Amino acid sequence: MKKIQALLTKELGSYFISPVAYVVIFIFLAVSGFLFFQILYFFNLQSIQWMRSPGLLDRINLNDMVLFPFFHNMVVFFTFLIPVLTMRLLSEEKKLGTGELLFTSPITTTEVVLGKFFSATSVILVMLLFSFVYPLMIIIFGNPDVGPIFTAYLGLFLLGSAAAGLGILTSSLTENQIIAVISAWGILILLLIIGWAAQSVGPTFGAVLQHLSILEHFQNFSKGIIELKDVVYYLSFIFFTLFLTQRVLDSQSWR
Amino acid sequence: MIEVENLTKRYGNILAVDQISFRIESGEIVGFLGPNGAGKTTTMRMLTGFIPPTSGRAIVADFDVMEKPLEVKRRIGYLPEHPPIYNDMLVSPYLEFVARLKEIDTPERSREVRRVMDLCGLTEVENRLIGNLSRGFRQRVGLAQALLGDPEILVLDEPTIGLDPRQIVEIRELIKNLRAEHTIILSSHILPEVEMICSRVIIIHEGKIVAEDRTEHLQSTLRKSDRLFVQVGQGGPQALESIRRVPGVISVLPEEKIPGGYRVELEREGQKIREDVARAIVTGGFGLRELKPVGMSLEEVFVRLTTVEGVTPEEGGKAS
Numbered sequence: 001m002k003k004i005q006a007l008l009t010k011e012l013g014s015y016f017i018s019p020v021a022y023v024v025i026f027i028f029l030a031v032s033g034f035l036f037f038q039i040l041y042f043f044n045l046q047s048i049q050w051m052r053s054p055g056l057l058d059r060i061n062l063n064d065m066v067l068f069p070f071f072h073n074m075v076v077f078f079t080f081l082i083p084v085l086t087m088r089l090l091s092e093e094k095k096l097g098t099g100e101l102l103f104t105s106p107i108t109t110t111e112v113v114l115g116k117f118f119s120a121t122s123v124i125l126v127m128l129l130f131s132f133v134y135p136l137m138i139i140i141f142g143n144p145d146v147g148p149i150f151t152a153y154l155g156l157f158l159l160g161s162a163a164a165g166l167g168i169l170t171s172s173l174t175e176n177q178i179i180a181v182i183s184a185w186g187i188l189i190l191l192l193i194i195g196w197a198a199q200s201v202g203p204t205f206g207a208v209l210q211h212l213s214i215l216e217h218f219q220n221f222s223k224g225i226i227e228l229k230d231v232v233y234y235l236s237f238i239f240f241t242l243f244l245t246q247r248v249l250d251s252q253s254w255r
Numbered sequence: 256m257i258e259v260e261n262l263t264k265r266y267g268n269i270l271a272v273d274q275i276s277f278r279i280e281s282g283e284i285v286g287f288l289g290p291n292g293a294g295k296t297t298t299m300r301m302l303t304g305f306i307p308p309t310s311g312r313a314i315v316a317d318f319d320v321m322e323k324p325l326e327v328k329r330r331i332g333y334l335p336e337h338p339p340i341y342n343d344m345l346v347s348p349y350l351e352f353v354a355r356l357k358e359i360d361t362p363e364r365s366r367e368v369r370r371v372m373d374l375c376g377l378t379e380v381e382n383r384l385i386g387n388l389s390r391g392f393r394q395r396v397g398l399a400q401a402l403l404g405d406p407e408i409l410v411l412d413e414p415t416i417g418l419d420p421r422q423i424v425e426i427r428e429l430i431k432n433l434r435a436e437h438t439i440i441l442s443s444h445i446l447p448e449v450e451m452i453c454s455r456v457i458i459i460h461e462g463k464i465v466a467e468d469r470t471e472h473l474q475s476t477l478r479k480s481d482r483l484f485v486q487v488g489q490g491g492p493q494a495l496e497s498i499r500r501v502p503g504v505i506s507v508l509p510e511e512k513i514p515g516g517y518r519v520e521l522e523r524e525g526q527k528i529r530e531d532v533a534r535a536i537v538t539g540g541f542g543l544r545e546l547k548p549v550g551m552s553l554e555e556v557f558v559r560l561t562t563v564e565g566v567t568p569e570e571g572g573k574a575s
Contacts, residue, residue, distance in 0.1 A: 006355035014343050101339030101400065104303040105356040106328040 007115025083184035086167030148224030155221025158234035165241030262311035286453035338397025342386030488542025
């Protein structure tokens with residue numbers, strides 16, 4: 001546990017000494033800020049129009065018209081930024097030869113993987129924390145239902161952690177950061193569009209594909225629903241990728 | 256204590272280390288000597304548990320490296336070929352980090368970090384970014400890292416590489432001073448260094464141990480022949496010819512930079528042959544100016560051992 005903490009502190013240090021974390025967080029905030037602005041602007045126009053016809057007045061809703069589209073649009077970009085954060089975590093150790101220190105120290109590969117993973121999730125937390133300013137404005141100046149905001153954030157965190165697990169896995173497979181990030185993107189894209197094939201393969205297999213899709217499970221969170229199957233999906237995704245990473249690291253020291 | 260039995264490492268078809276066995280007692284400093292690619296680094300990596308052997312056994316500090324890797328890792332300080340340093344860290348936080356990995360807890364940790372920084376002369380750079388340090392300092396950071404926690408066994412892969420002559424002397428002194436309480440294995444291709452620091456030398460070539468002895472014995476026991484340096488006043492080729500005809504002389508080679516100087520290779524050490532050579536020169540009237548036995552340096556022993564197959568037939572050809 002102490003060694004996981006040591007690794008975590010060290011990794012967080014490198015994240016914030018190098019520009020990586022700042023750049024990723026800045027770009028994330030800029031893009032999601034732009035999205036938020038656009039959605040809010042469109043919401044304003046529509047509310048003004050709808051206010052003239054009393055029948056539509058009830059349908060003006062901050063949750064449905066601002067927050068849901070905001071999360072819905074920002075989540076894809078968010079997911080794709082995560083492998084950029086994780087790409088160097090293990091590949092660099094291999095490339096610089098520092099792995100030789102790590103793997104000749106009295107630390108197990110499981111501890112190494114967990115230390116790296118928690119450092120990535122900490123940066124994700126920081127990222128999400130900053131992005132909270134946008135919903136916060138809605139909370140301050142409007143009266144949205146706050147429940148869905150928090151479940152959406154929980155979903156974002158789980159989704160981000162799953163992407164981090166995947167990113168760490170691809171990072172463990174190569175000493176080239178570019179290859180690590182591209183392969184993580186490839187797998188993420190596959191997991192995003194796998195649901196599209198659901199209609200064409202019949203009901204049983206279609207349901208399986210639907211369930212595999214990584215974004216599918218975020219939908220409920222953004223609507224304010226925490227469903228066990230979604231939580232289980234993300235947690236098992238994280239467990240599976242980290243388990244494979246640990247196997248990869250072990251096999252490298254046994255080859 | 257380190258005990259190695261038939262340790263073998265195979266990378267695909269390449270046999271990097273071929274069934275080596277040796278034993279190192281506590282408190283010894285042993286030097287691994289060999290040309291690049293001889294298998295020194297691979298052997299060290301197997302001892303530290305970084306890579307597993309294909310077959311064979313290694314027992315380090317009473318623990319089998321394969322069965323109890325963590326126990327071994329707790330007792331070993333390892334400086335790899337390339338110092339395992341993070342360029343984006345400052346020197347003292349880096350050592351602090353390694354100390355935490357090595358399970359050194361808070362009360363002693365900062366004291367321990369300070370101790371190794373003093374030992375390796377890093378105090379002046381403790382708050383500098385490792386990436387901005389010179390090669391010599393980076394090497395010293397790597398060494399400091401290995402010394403953290405005062406491990407009973409030190410495995411140092413080319414510890415003085417990249418240092419300037421003054422630093423080399425300092426680091427050698429440092430390693431010598433560690434001798435009493437530590438078992439040290441170091442690899443090098445600088446022979447005088449090994450001669451100076453180590454009590455014993457293991458010479459590795461193409462994955463095999465070609466020689467193993469105490470440093471001072473190595474030269475005499477491995478010396479298959481003796482050598483003389485001779486300088487004559489005149490004669491040139493005739494002088495060479497008459498020296499060569501002396502029984503017991505294997506070959507005579509002119510010394511390039513010294514006019515009239517010859518290197519004479521003798522079959523065996525002995526006063527008799529030396530007398531015969533002197534007599535041959537004097538009776539030939541070549542004007543004997545100098546005649547002295549030349550010992551073989553470790554360097555030559557090394558070259559001889561590692562190039563045995565390639566050179567012998569050629570030399571034999573010249574001699575006959």
